[in-house]
Amino acid sequence: MPDTQALVNDFLNKLKKRKIEGSQATAKQTAELLRSVISQTRMPYTNQAAALIHSVKAVGERLIAANPVELAVGNVVRRVLHIIREEDLSLTTAAMAGLNLSAESDDEDDTDRDNHPALSAAAIAAASRSTLRPPSLQTLLEDVPDSAAVPHTSSSGGDSEGKSKSADKSSRSRKLKHDVIEAVNELIQDISTCHELIAEQAVEHIHQKEVILTLGSSRTVLEFLCAAKEKKRSFRVFVAEGAPRYQGHLLAKELVTRGLQTTLITDSAVFAMISRVNMVIVGAHAVMANGGVIAPVGLNMVALAAQKHAVPFVVLAGSHKLCPLYPHHPEVLLNELRSPSELLDFGEFSDCLDFGSGIGAPLLHVVNPTFDYVPPKLVSLFITDTGGHNPSYMYRLIADYYSADDLVLERRTASGN
Amino acid sequence: MWWRSASFILDRQQHQNRTVAPSPESFLLSSPPPMADSPLNPKSNISAYYQTRAAHHAVVTSDWLAQAQAAVGRHSDDDGSLGDDKGAAPIGGGGGGGGEEEGSGKAFSVIDEFNSWRKQPALAEAVAAIRALAAVIRTSEATTMMELEIELKKASDSLKSWDTTSISLTAGCDLFMLYVTRTSALEYEDFNSAKSRLIERAEKFGEISCKARRIIAMLSQDFIFDGCTILVHGFSRVVLEVLKTAAENKKHFRVLCTEGRPDRTGLRFSNELAKLDVPVKLLIDSAVAYTMDEVDVVHFGADGVVESGGIINMMGTFQIALVAHSMNKPVYVAAESYKFARHYPLDQKDMSPARRPIDFGVPIPSKVEVETSARDYTPPQYLTLLFTDLGVLTPSVISDELIQLYL
Numbered sequence: 001m002p003d004t005q006a007l008v009n010d011f012l013n014k015l016k017k018r019k020i021e022g023s024q025a026t027a028k029q030t031a032e033l034l035r036s037v038i039s040q041t042r043m044p045y046t047n048q049a050a051a052l053i054h055s056v057k058a059v060g061e062r063l064i065a066a067n068p069v070e071l072a073v074g075n076v077v078r079r080v081l082h083i084i085r086e087e088d089l090s091l092t093t094a095a096m097a098g099l100n101l102s103a104e105s106d107d108e109d110d111t112d113r114d115n116h117p118a119l120s121a122a123a124i125a126a127a128s129r130s131t132l133r134p135p136s137l138q139t140l141l142e143d144v145p146d147s148a149a150v151p152h153t154s155s156s157g158g159d160s161e162g163k164s165k166s167a168d169k170s171s172r173s174r175k176l177k178h179d180v181i182e183a184v185n186e187l188i189q190d191i192s193t194c195h196e197l198i199a200e201q202a203v204e205h206i207h208q209k210e211v212i213l214t215l216g217s218s219r220t221v222l223e224f225l226c227a228a229k230e231k232k233r234s235f236r237v238f239v240a241e242g243a244p245r246y247q248g249h250l251l252a253k254e255l256v257t258r259g260l261q262t263t264l265i266t267d268s269a270v271f272a273m274i275s276r277v278n279m280v281i282v283g284a285h286a287v288m289a290n291g292g293v294i295a296p297v298g299l300n301m302v303a304l305a306a307q308k309h310a311v312p313f314v315v316l317a318g319s320h321k322l323c324p325l326y327p328h329h330p331e332v333l334l335n336e337l338r339s340p341s342e343l344l345d346f347g348e349f350s351d352c353l354d355f356g357s358g359i360g361a362p363l364l365h366v367v368n369p370t371f372d373y374v375p376p377k378l379v380s381l382f383i384t385d386t387g388g389h390n391p392s393y394m395y396r397l398i399a400d401y402y403s404a405d406d407l408v409l410e411r412r413t414a415s416g417n
Numbered sequence: 418m419w420w421r422s423a424s425f426i427l428d429r430q431q432h433q434n435r436t437v438a439p440s441p442e443s444f445l446l447s448s449p450p451p452m453a454d455s456p457l458n459p460k461s462n463i464s465a466y467y468q469t470r471a472a473h474h475a476v477v478t479s480d481w482l483a484q485a486q487a488a489v490g491r492h493s494d495d496d497g498s499l500g501d502d503k504g505a506a507p508i509g510g511g512g513g514g515g516g517e518e519e520g521s522g523k524a525f526s527v528i529d530e531f532n533s534w535r536k537q538p539a540l541a542e543a544v545a546a547i548r549a550l551a552a553v554i555r556t557s558e559a560t561t562m563m564e565l566e567i568e569l570k571k572a573s574d575s576l577k578s579w580d581t582t583s584i585s586l587t588a589g590c591d592l593f594m595l596y597v598t599r600t601s602a603l604e605y606e607d608f609n610s611a612k613s614r615l616i617e618r619a620e621k622f623g624e625i626s627c628k629a630r631r632i633i634a635m636l637s638q639d640f641i642f643d644g645c646t647i648l649v650h651g652f653s654r655v656v657l658e659v660l661k662t663a664a665e666n667k668k669h670f671r672v673l674c675t676e677g678r679p680d681r682t683g684l685r686f687s688n689e690l691a692k693l694d695v696p697v698k699l700l701i702d703s704a705v706a707y708t709m710d711e712v713d714v715v716h717f718g719a720d721g722v723v724e725s726g727g728i729i730n731m732m733g734t735f736q737i738a739l740v741a742h743s744m745n746k747p748v749y750v751a752a753e754s755y756k757f758a759r760h761y762p763l764d765q766k767d768m769s770p771a772r773r774p775i776d777f778g779v780p781i782p783s784k785v786e787v788e789t790s791a792r793d794y795t796p797p798q799y800l801t802l803l804f805t806d807l808g809v810l811t812p813s814v815i816s817d818e819l820i821q822l823y824l
Contacts, residue, residue: 290802290811326802326809328639376811392813404808 004040007033008059015066015073023072023285024219027191027320030063030076035184038080038177048176049088056080057406069336069371071286071294071323078324079187081406087179190385194318195220197385199227205314205383210235210278213311215267216242216296217251218283220316224383225281226258236261238277240270242298244342244368267298274305284317286334288327289398291376291391293317294334297369303378312380319384322394324402330373340366464771466542466583466720467680467791527553527572528579539654543589543755544626546576550593551619554612561608569597582771582791584721584729588758593619629753629806630655634662637804640749641670645713648673648705648741651731652682653718655751657689659804660716664693671696673712675733678702679775682731702733706740715741717795719752722805723760724819726797726812728752729768732790738799747801754805757819762794 011033013019020026034056041055060077067073198220206212206228212235214221225237237260241248248264255262265273274280280302286294293299293315306313327334343366352364376391383389389397530552534545553572559565573590580586597615633655641647641663647670649656663670672690674697677683687697700708715737719728728734728750741748762768773791781787797812804810807818 289809326639329642392811395811395814396817 004033004037007036008062012062012066015063015070018067020070022219023070023321024191024194024318026070027072027076028188030073031080031184031188031191033063034059034077034080035181035188038084038180038184041177043174043177049084052084052177052180053081056084069334071325071334072320074325075286075320075323076187076191078402078406079320080184082401082403083183083187084180085403085405087176087183091176091179191318191320194320194385195223198316198318198383199223201383201388202228203231203233205279205281205388206233206235208234211238211276212236213238213240213270213274213277213280213302213306214251214282215240215248215270215298215302216245216282217247217254218316220283220318221281222251222254224316225255225260229258229260236263238263238265238273240265240267240298240302242296243267267301270302271305271308274302274309274311277306277309277311280306280311280313282313282315284315284321285371287315287317287322287382287394288330289324289394290326291379291382291394292327292330293374293376293379294327294330294371295374297372300372300374300378303374307378313374313378314381314383315374315379316383319386319397319401322384322397322401324398324407327373334371334373336370338368338370340368342368464582464773464791465580466586467771467773527576531576531579539627541585541626541654541753541755542583543585543592543753544622546586546589547593547619547622549576550590551616554616554619562611565612566597569594581769584723584758584760585756588721589755591759592755593622625755625806626753629755630658631662632806633751633753633804634658636809637749637751638663638666638668640714640802640804641668642713643669645670646673646711647671648675648709648712648715648737649686650675650683650715650717650733650737651677652680652686653751655753656716656718657686659751660690660695661693664695671698673698673700673708675699675705675737676701677731677733679773680731702736705737709740709744709746712741712746715746715748717748717750719750719756720792721758721760722750722752722756722803722815723758723762723794724816725761726800726803726815727762728795728800728803729760729762729792730795732793735765735793735795735799738795742799748799749802749804750800751804754807754818757815759819765794768792768794 011029015026020029037055037059038052041052044051056077060074060081063077064074202224206225210233212225214237228235237255239248239252239255239262241264243266252262252264282295282299282302284293284295288294295315303313305311349364352362379391381388382391382394384397386397527549531545531549534540534548535542537545540548550569550572553569554565557565557568559568573594577587577590596618637659641659647660649660649672660672672687672695674683674687674690676699677686683699687699690697717728717730717734717738719730721729723729738748760768771791772789775787775789797815800812802809802811803815810818
C-alpha cells in the first residue's frame with residue numbers, strides 16, 4: 001500500500017506541474033498506475049468488484065482534480081472502471097451457470113434452491129446487462145436493482161452452499177483481479193499501438209496526387225502520412241506552422257526526411273491556400289461525446305476554412321482520447337493558458353508587462369490559450385483505431401467503452417451517491 | 418391553385434370537413450355542437466391534448482373554470498347547453514362525456530379513467546395513460562395472460578383513437594403494451610403474481626415521471642452558466658423544473674419568455690418564474706429574432722420526440738429554432754424518454770393535424786380562413802442537444818434508442 005501511495009503522489013505531482021506532455025503518454029502512465037493500485041487492493045470475501053471500484057475511484061478522483069484539462073486521465077479511469085464491471089459480470093454469469101449445474105446434481109439439496117438459481121441467474125444477468133449499458137427505454141418500466149445487489153446475490157448464493165463453495169469463492173476473487181489486470185494490460189497495449197492501427201487506414205483515405213493540409217505537429221498525423229507514403233502514394237503536404245510553438249517546423253523537417261514533398265505556410269495563410277487542398281488531416285487533444293473536438297489552437301479556424309471551401313476535415317484520434325462528457329463551455333472550461341513568454345520576449349516588453357514598474361496593473365495583457373474547440377458540424381470524419389466514424393456516431397463508441405455510472409466521478413459532499 | 422406541398426390534398430379534405438360544420442365564426446366563439454353528433458371521435462377537429470394543456474397552463478378565468486368542472490360531471494345530452502359559455506376555448510370535459518357513450522356497455526371506461534388522471538396538472542399525458550391501463554388490468558376479469566393482453570390492446574387502441582393528435586399518449590400506450598407483451602413471457606408462471614407485478618410497475622411509472630424531470634434538471638445544470646440569458650417558449654413543466662433547480666443552486670440567469678399565443682402560455686410561465694425571483698422578460702412572438710442576439714441558449718420542452726431526432730412542440734418552436742440556428746445559438750430540448758414516438762414526419766403537414774381554436778378578440782368574417790394548427794415539427798438539424806432521463810443525447814441517438822426498444 002505505501003508503495004502505491006508514493007507512486008500516486010509522484011504522478012499527481014507530475015500532473016499538477018504539467019510535466020507530462022501528450023495525451024498518449026498521460027493515458028499510458030495513468031493506466032499503469034491504476035494497474036498497480038488494483039494489484040495492491042486487498043479484496044474482501046464479498047463484493048470484490050465494489051472494493052476494486054471504490055479504490056480505483058478514490059485514486060481517479062484525485063488524478064482528475066490534479067489536471068482537469070487533460071481529459072485522457074479521466075477517460076482511462078472510466079475505462080478501467082468499466083473493465084472491472086464487465087469482468088465481474090462475466091464471472092458472475094459463469095459462476096451462476098456453474099451453480100446451476102451443481103444444484104441440479106445434488107438431489108438432497110433443498111428444492112427451493114433448485115428453482116432460485118435458475119430464476120435469479122436470468123434475472124441477475126438481465127439486471128447486470130442493464131446496469132452496464134446506459135439506461136434505455138426498455139429499463140424504464142423494469143425494476144433495475146443497484147449494481148451492488150449483483151455481487152451480493154452471487155456471494156450470498158455462494159456462502160449458503162457450503163465449504164466447497166468458499167474454496168471456489170476465494171479462487172473466484174483471485175480470478176477477478178487477474179482478469180481485470182489482464183484487461184488493463186490489454187488497454188495499455190491498445191493505447192501504445194493506437195498509432196499503428198490508425199496509420200493502417202491511411203491508404204484508404206489518401207489517394208494519388210492529393211494535397212493534404214495539416215497544422216502544428218501530431219505524431220498520429222506523422223505516422224498516418226508516412227504509412228501512406230510507404231504504400232507508394234504520391235502526395236504533397238502543406239504544413240501550417242502552428243504559432244506560437246512553431247511545431248509545424250519540426251513536422252515539416254520530419255516529413256522531408258521521410259521523402260515527402262512539403263510546403264510550410266503561416267497560420268494566417270491557411271484561408272488563402274485552402275482552395276488548393278484536397279483534404280485536411282489533423283490530430284486532436286480530446287474528442288467529446290457530441291463529436292466536438294478539443295484541438296490545438298488554430299484548428300477551429302482551419303475547420304471553418306475547410307467548411308467554406310467544402311474540403312473534408314478529418315480528425316485522427318486514438319480511442320483513449322474519446323471522452324464521455326458533453327462540453328458545455330469548452331472554450332473556457334477545457335482550455336489552458338500558457339506562458340506569455342512564448343509570444344513575447346520578456347526583455348523587450350518588460351516595461352509593459354511588469355507589475356513592478358509604472359503605476360498599478362500592466363496595460364498589456366498576453367493571452368496564450370492552448371486549445372480550440374471545433375464543433376461537430378465542422379468535422380467530416382473521425383479515424384480511430386476501430387475505423388472511420390461520423391461525428392454523430394461517437395455516442396456508440398462511448399456506450400462500448402464506458403459505463404453510465406462512472407460518468408460523474410467527483411465526490412458530492414451533500415448528496416451521497 | 419396555391420402552390421403547396423404534396424399534402425395539400427389532406428388539407429383540402431380537412432377543409433371540406435370543416436365547411437360541413439358550422440361557419441368559422443361561431444366555431445371560434447362557442448363550443449362546437451358537432452361534438453354530440455360524433456360520439457366515437459368527438460374531437461376530429463379539436464385536439465384534446467392542447468385543450469388540456471390550455472386548461473392547465475393558460476390564464477383562465479374562475480367562472481370558465483367552474484363551467485369546465487361542471488361540464489365534466491354532466492352527461493353528453495347536455496352538450497347543447499355548453500354553447501352558452503363565455504370562454505373562448507371549448508371545454509375538454511365535454512369530450513369526456515362523449516367518450517362515455519362509446520363504451521361497449523362495460524361499467525368501466527378506460528377513457529373516463531384516463532380523463533380523471535389527466536386533470537392533474539403535474540402528471541404527464543403518458544403517465545395518465547399508463548395509469549388508466551393499470552386500472553384496466555385491475556378491473557379485468559381475465560384469467561390468462563393472453564386474455565389480459567387482448568383487453569389491454571383494446572383499451573390502448575380506444576385511448577389512442579380518442580385523441581389521435583397526442584404523441585405522448587400514443588407513445589405511452591405503446592411503451593406499456595410492449596412491456597406487457599415482453600414480461601408476460603418471462604419468469605412468472607402464476608397469473609395472479611404476473612398481474613400484480615404489472616399493476617405495481619404501472620403505478621410506479623407515475624413516480625418515474627417526477628423522477629425523470631429531476632434527472633433532466635440535474636443533467637442540464639451544467640449548461641446554464643452564470644450570467645446567461647435563456648429563451649423559452651411554451652409552458653413545459655420539465656423546463657420549469659430545470660430553471661427551478663438552477664435558481665435553487667443560486668445561479669444568476671435571466672429568462673426571456675415568448676407570449677405563446679393563443680394559449681398565452683408565456684404569461685403563466687413568467688408568473689411561475691417571478692415566484693422564483695428569476696428576472697423574466699416577456700416578448701411577443703414576433704420579437705424573437707429581434708432579441709435573439711442577447712440570447713445565450715434556447716430551451717424547449719417537447720410534446721413528442723420523433724424518430725428522426727426532431728421534436729413536435731407548440732406552434733412557434735420551429736420558427737424560434739430556425740432563428741436560433743441562423744444566429745448560431747444552441748437549442749436545447751428537455752424531454753422525458755417516454756415521449757419518444759415512432760413517427761418520421763418529413764414536413765410540417767406529415768402528422769395528423771391538431772387544431773386549436775384561436776380567439777382573435779374580434780369576430781372574423783366567414784370568408785377568412787384561419788390556420789388553427791396547434792403544433793409544428795422541428796427537424797433535428799436545428800437542435801443541439803436533448804436532455805432526457807436516459808442522459809444527454811444528440812438528435813442522432815434517438816432513432817438508435819427507438820430501434821433498441823422496438824426490435
